Amino acid sequence: MKISKLLNTNKLLIHTHFVNGLKTNSKKVKANDIFYAISGSNFDGNDYIIDAIKKGAKTIISEKDFLEAYKYPDINFIRVEDVRKVLAIHAKIFYKDLSKSFTLIGITGTNGKTTVSTLVYKYFQYLNKKATLIGTNGIYIMNSFYETKNTTPDILELYEILLESRKNGVNTIIMEVSSHAVKMLRIYGLEFDIALITSLTQDHLDFHTTMEDYKYTKGLFLNSLNEDKIVIINKDMEDYKFFSYLSKAKTYTFGRKTSNYELLDYKLSVEGSNFLVR
Template sequence: MDLLTLLNNCHIYYDSKKIKNYEISGIKINSHEVCPNDVFVAIRGQTNDGHDYIRECINKGVKTIIYEDHYYDYLPIDDVNMIRTHCTKTTLAVLANYFYGQPSKKINLIGVTGTNGKTSVTSFIYQIYRLLNQGCTLIGTNGMKIGDKSLPTENTTPNALVLQQIFAESLKQGITNAVMEVSSHAIKQKRISQLDFNTVILTNFSQDHLDYHRTMLDYFYTKGMLFASLGNCFGEKKVLLNGDDKAYKKFLSLTNVQSYTFGITALNDIQAKNIICSLDKISFHLYCFKEFFGVVESKLFGFFNIYNLLAALGYFYLQGFNMKEILPLLPCVKGIPGRMERIENNIGLDIFIDYAHTPESVYRILSEVRMFTNRRIILVIGCGGNRDELKRPLIGKIATGLANHVILTTDNPRFENPQNIIDNIIQGVINDNYEVVLDRSGAIKKALEMMTKDDILLILGKGHEDYQIINNEKLYFSDKLEVLKYLGIHS
């Protein structure tokens, strides 16, 4: 594809007297990856600014630079196509979409958003497609999969360039279904711009990311942009919302496409009745628009996974699948690594790790475990540094209110003093049933030393993560491996 074809079809305006046309090899946003025939798009990020690398790209022979900083209008740069746009994040999405052949228009794209449950719902939909022997691409917190091939990702939702590449590669492999987590950061940073979603699912909505959004109103409207982006026409596109969430009607007001709900209360379109939950399994009767379709049996833990399963099942029902074929597959659907993951051991200890790090998710897990048992709950938990400080006292209140013994520790302190984070958490405690062990490895060891077979140990906050971020270093650390290491020594 030549440069002028790309620019003209993307309606990128330029000075025709100054533009030199050539065959382009690709679009890049990383100066380390550029080749002379690439188009470099300078993106302003949270920690790096692509404009700072324009000169490096020019020195490497790059012939076209797209930027948004007016400063570069006045630099005497010869033999380089310098094109300024108002927002290079949007421009990147538009260029990548056209360059890769508008792949999201040719794929059945499902977006899952919400405060909690995104990873589980996307994984369940992906797993069911694979159990039906249908191809599916998965994009989310735990990485990406094109069919059965796994790929790493740094963000819950990758940048616009990577997304278009992934969908183009999926089509090349004959895969026409894709399900992805859509974070609020991705929406605000225009990573999902130009994606043509067929279905959007809302899991729930509660306080999170206020370090980034500052207010709940900004957080809400950022999420709402995804629903509004589905268009103004009532057609094949649809949204599926958690009808038991108090915010669902507000989201409903932001979309004009077909809308459906899931939940356990009577007014929902997709409903669970006769629910049974334990530490080892869940089951319920599935009703779709008041019609009984069968009993759902699953080895997953937790009341919250009923909602996650309902979201996935509701999606397949609305897509016209035979639910009699779907339900027998559910015992094969596995939980997500780091999401109420039981650490198997041969000494009979009930130990779980989970990614829960918001007040809502911590409350949900503790209250559900408390619902199932009167056994002593030992909890290891912390809060991330340089993140929403308002949730720290809330987590202190919830933890000390629902657990029997709480060990407060570090969880990616980043550039903050770990003790200051702990002090913020302690501001909310309502009982004196806690202690502080700053070293996370030591906190886990302390919890394991004090527990018996009559206890339940919950290690929350990191789940699948295999690192600790201290200052600007990403150090290897795994809650799961810390437990296994201890049990290997003491079993």
């Protein structure tokens, strides 16, 4: 893909080039890549711009001016307001809107994400349906396992997982969606078909600083699904009405209160849970 097609313009370019790949890690840069200089809590991608250029990057995208740009007349330096958002937009184009090839199920919530996503994945296995699981315990593509650092990987890793899933004939992706992932735009541009929220309790305030921000971030994920998609909400949550209001999609509920799927005769023991669903 040409850089002009990816950016949808020639105006920002000193030099046009074929785009080999998109990278945020300078160590992984290859010839004709675009390097996105992302600032994180423990690192600043801008410190690795020269390294990326030496590895072969032809375009650098950052939120900051690169003061040594004059030394590299053959490199495109593009400044943007939000490099994470630009990366997600470019990735969607570069990978040809790959998420539309799957039924994409996202599961969020303070507690229960891993349990619910694993149960859904196991159910697909029980039905002999090909599925991929992405979450806290790693990545499972069919019977292959891959480790991951984050509950929800970054956007480029997610697209690589989708590519590998497609090669293996997978039709369904089950993904744990953390509030960090929503806030840091790791899933921006992915088109989810189903979103489920399990719970909301006080957590991650070191990252979100307030419960309102934490709640709103969870709500942004549900709000991202269009009218023809499905949102499933735990009606027993204190903030059920807030999430229900934000949902544009067809909304279903579950819980011990009167819901679309109501839990009856719920019994919890050391051996597990027993209940009826009406």
